[in-house]
Amino acid sequence: MNKIYKNAEEAVADIKDGSTLMLGGFGLCGIPENCIAALVKKGTKNLVCISNNAGVDDFGIGLMLQQKQVKKMISSYVGENAEFERQLLSGELEVELVPQGTLATRCMASGYGMPAIYTPAGVGTEVAEGKEIRNFNGKDYLLEMAFDADFAIVKAWKGDEHGNLVYKDTARNFNPLMAMAGKITIAEVEELVPAGELDPNNIHTPGIYVHRIFKGVNYEKRIEQRTVRKK
Amino acid sequence: MNKIYKNAEEAVADIKDGSTLMLGGFGLCGIPENCIAALVKKGTKNLVCISNNAGVDDFGIGLMLQQKQVKKMISSYVGENAEFERQLLSGELEVELVPQGTLATRCMASGYGMPAIYTPAGVGTEVAEGKEIRNFNGKDYLLEMAFDADFAIVKAWKGDEHGNLVYKDTARNFNPLMAMAGKITIAEVEELVPAGELDPNNIHTPGIYVHRIFKGVNYEKRIEQRTVRKK
Amino acid sequence: MALDKYQIAQRISNELQDGYYVNLGIGIPTLVANYIPKGMNVVLQSENGLLGMGPFPFEGEEDADLINAGKQTITTLPGSAFFDSAMSFGMIRSGKVDLTVLGAMEVSENGDIANWKIPGKMVKGMGGAMDLVASAKNIIVAMMHTNPKGESKLLPECTLPLTGKRCVKKIVTELAVLELVNGSFKLLERAPGVSVEEIQQKTAGKLIVEGDIPEMSL
Amino acid sequence: MALDKYQIAQRISNELQDGYYVNLGIGIPTLVANYIPKGMNVVLQSENGLLGMGPFPFEGEEDADLINAGKQTITTLPGSAFFDSAMSFGMIRSGKVDLTVLGAMEVSENGDIANWKIPGKMVKGMGGAMDLVASAKNIIVAMMHTNPKGESKLLPECTLPLTGKRCVKKIVTELAVLELVNGSFKLLERAPGVSVEEIQQKTAGKLIVEGDIPEMSL
Numbered sequence: 001m002n003k004i005y006k007n008a009e010e011a012v013a014d015i016k017d018g019s020t021l022m023l024g025g026f027g028l029c030g031i032p033e034n035c036i037a038a039l040v041k042k043g044t045k046n047l048v049c050i051s052n053n054a055g056v057d058d059f060g061i062g063l064m065l066q067q068k069q070v071k072k073m074i075s076s077y078v079g080e081n082a083e084f085e086r087q088l089l090s091g092e093l094e095v096e097l098v099p100q101g102t103l104a105t106r107c108m109a110s111g112y113g114m115p116a117i118y119t120p121a122g123v124g125t126e127v128a129e130g131k132e133i134r135n136f137n138g139k140d141y142l143l144e145m146a147f148d149a150d151f152a153i154v155k156a157w158k159g160d161e162h163g164n165l166v167y168k169d170t171a172r173n174f175n176p177l178m179a180m181a182g183k184i185t186i187a188e189v190e191e192l193v194p195a196g197e198l199d200p201n202n203i204h205t206p207g208i209y210v211h212r213i214f215k216g217v218n219y220e221k222r223i224e225q226r227t228v229r230k231k
Numbered sequence: 232m233n234k235i236y237k238n239a240e241e242a243v244a245d246i247k248d249g250s251t252l253m254l255g256g257f258g259l260c261g262i263p264e265n266c267i268a269a270l271v272k273k274g275t276k277n278l279v280c281i282s283n284n285a286g287v288d289d290f291g292i293g294l295m296l297q298q299k300q301v302k303k304m305i306s307s308y309v310g311e312n313a314e315f316e317r318q319l320l321s322g323e324l325e326v327e328l329v330p331q332g333t334l335a336t337r338c339m340a341s342g343y344g345m346p347a348i349y350t351p352a353g354v355g356t357e358v359a360e361g362k363e364i365r366n367f368n369g370k371d372y373l374l375e376m377a378f379d380a381d382f383a384i385v386k387a388w389k390g391d392e393h394g395n396l397v398y399k400d401t402a403r404n405f406n407p408l409m410a411m412a413g414k415i416t417i418a419e420v421e422e423l424v425p426a427g428e429l430d431p432n433n434i435h436t437p438g439i440y441v442h443r444i445f446k447g448v449n450y451e452k453r454i455e456q457r458t459v460r461k462k
Numbered sequence: 463m464a465l466d467k468y469q470i471a472q473r474i475s476n477e478l479q480d481g482y483y484v485n486l487g488i489g490i491p492t493l494v495a496n497y498i499p500k501g502m503n504v505v506l507q508s509e510n511g512l513l514g515m516g517p518f519p520f521e522g523e524e525d526a527d528l529i530n531a532g533k534q535t536i537t538t539l540p541g542s543a544f545f546d547s548a549m550s551f552g553m554i555r556s557g558k559v560d561l562t563v564l565g566a567m568e569v570s571e572n573g574d575i576a577n578w579k580i581p582g583k584m585v586k587g588m589g590g591a592m593d594l595v596a597s598a599k600n601i602i603v604a605m606m607h608t609n610p611k612g613e614s615k616l617l618p619e620c621t622l623p624l625t626g627k628r629c630v631k632k633i634v635t636e637l638a639v640l641e642l643v644n645g646s647f648k649l650l651e652r653a654p655g656v657s658v659e660e661i662q663q664k665t666a667g668k669l670i671v672e673g674d675i676p677e678m679s680l
Numbered sequence: 681m682a683l684d685k686y687q688i689a690q691r692i693s694n695e696l697q698d699g700y701y702v703n704l705g706i707g708i709p710t711l712v713a714n715y716i717p718k719g720m721n722v723v724l725q726s727e728n729g730l731l732g733m734g735p736f737p738f739e740g741e742e743d744a745d746l747i748n749a750g751k752q753t754i755t756t757l758p759g760s761a762f763f764d765s766a767m768s769f770g771m772i773r774s775g776k777v778d779l780t781v782l783g784a785m786e787v788s789e790n791g792d793i794a795n796w797k798i799p800g801k802m803v804k805g806m807g808g809a810m811d812l813v814a815s816a817k818n819i820i821v822a823m824m825h826t827n828p829k830g831e832s833k834l835l836p837e838c839t840l841p842l843t844g845k846r847c848v849k850k851i852v853t854e855l856a857v858l859e860l861v862n863g864s865f866k867l868l869e870r871a872p873g874v875s876v877e878e879i880q881q882k883t884a885g886k887l888i889v890e891g892d893i894p895e896m897s898l
Contacts, residue, residue, distance in 0.1 A: 001699030001721035026510045026547070027533040029526060052547070077587035085584050097585065100509065101551025101593030105343070108548040112336070112766070113773025113815055115367035118346055119555065120596035124574075124627030127592060136346035136376075145367075157527075162723070162732070162759035168432060169544055170511045171527040176546045180774070196758030201399060202433040203761035204546075206731050208701050208723070208776045221526035227534040228521045232481030232503035257728045257765070258751040260744060283765070308805035316802050328803070331727065332769025332811030339766040343548070344555025344597055350773065351814035355792075355845030358810060388745075393505070393514070393541035400762055401729050402745040407764045411556070427540025434543035435764075437513050439483050439505070439558045452744035458752040459739045 003163045003207070004192070005214040008038035011186045015044055015151055018071075022107065022147070022178035023051040023061060024154040027080075027224050030171030031060050032155040034188045034216040040064055046071040050147055052103060052174055054078040059222050068092065074147075076100035080224070099127060102144050104177050109146035111180020111209065116145050152182025155216070156205070159189035160196075163210030164203045172204065179205045188216035234394050234438070235423070236445040239269035242417045246275050246382055249302075253338065253378070253409035254282040254292060255385040258311075258455050261402030262291050263386040265419045265447040271295055277302040281378055283334060283405055285309040290453050299323065305378075307331035311455070330358060333375050335408055340377035342411020342440065347376050383413025386447070387436070390420035391427075394441030395434045403435065410436045419447035463655045464636040465678075470604055472497045472680050474563055474634050477602060478504050485509060485554065485594060487564030488532045490604040494563055505541075507559055509550050509590045514542030531590065551590065555597045562598035564591065566605045566630075568620040571667035573630040573642040575603065576622035588625060595626030607635035607664045614666035616640070616647055637661050639678060646670045651678045681873045682854040683896075688822055690715045690898050692781055692852050695820060696722050703727060703772065703812060705782030706750045708822040712781055723759075725777055727768050727808045732760030749808065769808065773815040780816035782809065784823045784848075786838040789885035791848040791860040793821065794840035806843060813844030825853035825882045832884035834858070834865055855879050857896060864888045869896045 005011040012035055015021070025031030039047075040063050047070050054073050055062035062081050064070050072094040079085055087093035098106070099121040109117045118141035122128050132143040154175040157168035165187055167175055179185050187205075192215040236242040243266055246252070256262030270278075271294050278301050285304050286293035293312050295301050303325040310316055318324035329337070330352040340348045349372035353359050363374040385406040388399035396418055398406055410416050418436075423446040465473065467490045475497035478484065485507045486492050495515075498504045506515040508530040515530055516537035524535040553559060568576040575595055578588040595601060608614055616633065633640045638661045639651040646668040652661060654677045662669055683691065685708045693715035696702065703725045704710050713733075716722045724733040726748040733748055734755035742753040771777060786794040793813055796806040813819060826832055834851065851858045856879045857869040864886040870879060872895045880887055 001723075027529065029510070029529050029533070075587060077589040079584055079586040089584070097587045099588050099592035100547065100590035101554065104547035104551055105345075111774055112770035113350075113775065114336075115349055115370070115372060117348070119344075119593070121551075121555075121593040123596060125592060125624045127588070139346070141346060160759055162761075164759060164761050166432070167544075169525065169527040169538075170508070170529055172432075172544055173511050173547050177548050180770070194758070199433075200730075200732070200756055200760040200762050201397070201403075202430075203763070206761040206763055206767070206771070207759065208725070208731055208771050223524060223526045223529075223535055224533040225529070225535065226524055227518045227536070228524060229518045231520045232505075258747065260728070260747050260751070306805060308807040310802055310804040320802070328805045330806050330810035331765065331808035332772065335765035335769055342556055343552030344557065350811070352773075352811040354814060356810060356842045358806070391541055393543075395541060395543050398762075400743065400746040400756075401726070401748075403762055404729050404765050408766050411552070425540070431512075431514070431538055431542040431544050434545070437543040437545055437549070437553070438541065439507070439513055439553050454742060454744045454747075454753055455751040456747070456753065457742055458736045458754070459742060460736045462738045 003211060003213050004161055005212050007214055008034035008188060011035065011212045011214050012038045012042065015039065017044055018046045019150040020048040022149040022152040022181060023049055024175035024178050026052050026170065026173035028055065028060050028222050030155050030167065030173050030175055032153045032188050033219055035153045035186060036060065036063055039069065040067055043067065045069050048072045050074040050149060052076050052100060054081055054084050056080050056224065057083055072096065074098060076103050104174060106144055106147040107174065107177040107181045110148055111177065114146060116143050119144055147181055149182050152178040152185040154179045154185065154187050156187055156189045158191045158193060158198060159187055159213050160193050160198050162195050163187065163207030163213050164198055165205035165210060166198055166202060167204050176205045180209045184211045185209055186212045188214055190216060190219065234442060234444050235392055236443050238445055239265035239419060242266065242443045242445050243269045243273065246270065248275055249277045250381040251279040253380040253383040253412060254280055255406035255409050257283050257401065257404035259286065259291050259453050261386050261398065261404050261406055263384045263419050264450055266384045266417060267291065267294055270300065271298055274298065276300050279303045281305040281380060283307050283331060285312055285315050287311050288314055303327065305329060307334050335405060337375055337378040338405065338408040338412045341379055342408065345377060347374050350375055378412055380413050383409040383416040385410045385416065385418050387418055387420045389422045389424060389429060390418055390444050391424050391429050393426050394418065394438030394444050395429050396436035396441060397429055397433060398435050407436045411440045415442045416440055417443045419445055421447060421450060463653065465653050468493060469680055470634055470636060473639065473678050474602055474604055477561065478502060482560040483507055483558060484561045485559050489565045491563035491565060492532065509554065511545050511547060511550050512542060514539045551593050554593055557597065557599050559598060561600045561602065562594050563602045563604055564594065566603045568615050568617055568622050569603055569630050569633055570617050570620045571647055572645045573628040574620050575625050575630050576620040577625050579623045591625050595629045601630050602632045602634060603630050604634050607637045614664050616665045616667045618667045637664065649675050651676055653678055681871065683871050686711060687898055688852055688854060691857065691896050692820055692822055695779065696720060700778040701725055701776060702779045703777050707783045709781035709783060710750065727772065729763050729765055729768050730760060732757045769811050772811055775815065775817050777816060779818045779820065780812050781820045781822055782812065784821045786833050786835055786840050787821055787848050787851055788835050788838045789865055790863045791846045792838050793843050793848050794838040795843050797841045809843050813847045819848050820850045820852060821848050822852050825855045832882050834883045834885045836885045855882065867893050869894055871896055
């Protein structure tokens with residue numbers, strides 16, 4: 001059971017053109033920087049990317065957009081990104097917008113073996129178009145299908161050789177949900193530790209969900225909105 | 232926002248006859264011993280109890296059964312308990328058996344604002360009787376409704392004044408799920424610490440789900456099956 | 463005189479209660495955090511996965527792993543808790559968040575809200591807004607009474623694509639505090655020195671004015 | 681000679697593969713843990729919320745907070761992880777558990793299983809069995825070929841209330857290893873010294889015997 005990969009190149013080597021990928025992160029926080037770089041280098045095309053956001057022009061998924069590697073984005077909020085807008089308006093890029101909580105829960109549903117969920121988000125809006133509406137206890141809900149992905153690519157703070165993962169602060173966000181939903185789940189971590197070093201009470205993603213793990217390098221961790229106060 | 236209660240008596244004081252309670256624990260592991268004792272002392276009757284198990288004759292929910300306080304049990308596995316069996320066979324006690332994963336997920340659904348879930352557990356069995364069956368991707372699933380409870384009563388290892396909870400080992404089990412599902416959630420903890428002492432990355436139940444918290448006393452933590460090996 | 467955005471935030475802070483869990487949207491709603499009364503315990507939820515959002519970090523102490531839903535660097539407070547996005551929207555959906563404050567482009571007299579999409583313009587997405595408005599027990603909209611062209615944003619019906627239906631409970635603008643009641647905007651308070659007539663003129667939807675309308679206390 | 685329960689467990693252990701996540705039911709299935717080949721990484725899942733179940737604790741080191749699904753005191757191993765019951769059944773439901781081994785009262789030739797309820801007797805409940813059989817990718821049943829009255833437990837149809845339908849993939853009894861194929865029990869192996877005739881005689885459901893049936897290697 002060797003889950004440990006040498007680096008991002010090795011971990012993403014078999015991702016083929018046309019694959020559906022989940023990519024963890026919220027904005028630029030908690031994104032799998034190493035895997036994105038390896039995918040850009042590899043030049044994989046026609047990707048369907050499920051990710052809450054689409055990065056900025058020169059960072060995150062934006063780097064893949066620049067290389068025109070993405071056929072479709074499934075996201076809740078996009079467009080901090082001129083190239084994204086250009087591709088969208090020119091029809092090169094397809095976008096499916098999904099309410100953020102629905103996106104998160106559709107990933108979780110997959111990891112929990114639930115084929116679909118009911119949520120009130122989007123009832124009475126264009127998100128509901130073509131979807132089944134059902135009333136429970138006097139309130140309307142939409143039936144939303146679980147998301148599958150060929151690969152889920154997540155970023156954690158620490159991980160061990162069993163694939164157990166721990167996230168830091170709000171860099172957790174979609175990562176544990178997507179980790180559960182990948183047919184193959186690839187985790188890049190800042191620290192890769194031997195089994196037994198992580199407290200079993202504080203594992204955020206149990207290793208059963210993780211197929212490949214490697215220690216990432218050179219994290220830039222770019223900040224999108226630097227807000228501070230004076231000392 | 233004072234969530235801190237002095238003791239179990241105070242925390243359960245307003246639980247009325249006929250209430251629906253969720254009680255955390257698996258077997259005798261991670262059960263809210265103090266609250267059960269307080270409910271026995273208080274003598275509240277006609278309770279509907281949602282709990283994976285029903286304790287043993289002289290411990291756990293068994294103590295409430297002895298006092299004939301329980302009208303109905305909703306559980307996945309019961310009957311380690313002669314008095315339970317007697318009441319069941321005599322018709323004094325009603326029992327609804329629910330597959331364990333369905334029980335857990337119906338509690339979670341409530342805490343996640345999902346009115347119902349689809350699960351394959353029980354398809355083709357008597358559990359499916361009267362329930363909607365729906366096929367997704369070639370597989371049949373049952374529609375199972377979220378569980379609500381007037382009070383969820385859980386036991387945690389540590390908690391803070393905001394109601395944040397941390398569980399220990401397999402004493403976690405149903406506790407975090409039920410904590411999310413109570414209209415009022417009461418948590419008893421072995422250690423009650425000031426805000427800031429628990430690592431915010433390792434909170435199992437965020438305080439928003441917990442309305443009352445107190446430091447439990449005199450935990451017996453009885454072991455149901457003591458299995459050991461020689462040194 | 464019409465309120466400025468800080469005063470709108472300040473007025474909204476009067477709606478806070480001890481023990482509230484509150485989700486504040488981007489823009490004016492974020493400013494409400496600056497007016498939480500001293501001694502009142504209010505816990506801010508950030509839907510990217512944090513309860514107990516603290517102030518911005520001191521210069522040099524920013525942490526890229528610790529941001530709010532507006533992607534700003536923030537801090538935690540004693541008693542904070544992190545969680546994933548599914549649990550975050552789970553607590554929103556199950557009604558554990560007591561108050562949601564958000565901006566809007568239009569609100570209709572039956573409480574519909576539009577705040578995510580303008581046809582013909584680049585659509586960035588709804589983010590968490592649809593989840594929030596579909597589930598929050600108590601939604602207050604913080605917005606200007608009129609759009610930059612001077613047209614009322616309080617309408618008989620929304621003209622823009624909806625974010626959610628029949629969900630807004632209260633609106634605080636630079637001119638007034640209004641409650642959504644029986645398919646109407648009920649005027650509760652007016653900004654200091656602002657006349658009922660001005661509010662009437664700038665409210666396109668049905669406006670209910672009963673008795674003397676007091677000035678806001680800030 | 682018919683196998684004893686330890687040999688049944690041992691034979692089942694031949695089905696393990698490196699990297700497998702395995703859920704073992706109460707009774708004979710639990711014994712399989714004792715026969716995991718040295719050097720093979722197999723992670724045991726206990727559905728009350730643990731991956732990486734270790735052996736029983738040393739005397740005096742039992743911890744009431746650390747039990748398995750059979751309520752026995754256990755230990756963890758390096759790399760263990762705890763989680764709640766919803767996530768536990770989540771990983772079962774989503775097919776992340778590679779192999780489930782459990783006992784049965786009856787199995788039918790189309791793979792139905794009955795193992796939770798005998799009409800007229802006190803019913804204790806299905807526990808996690810219905811979830812497990814409804815979701816596991818690969819289910820092996822460990823049981824005696826006949827019940828205490830000598831009646832076959834491998835039937836054309838189950839007579840007891842079902843736990844799940846068309847889910848069993850393989851059966852290991854004291855007499856044989858059988859695979860469920862096309863609505864039949866296909867005989868794969870026989871216990872050392874046990875004849876095909878004895879197996880035929882004790883199998884009430886349709887039995888397929890093709891060619892020479894090898895003896896099990898233990």
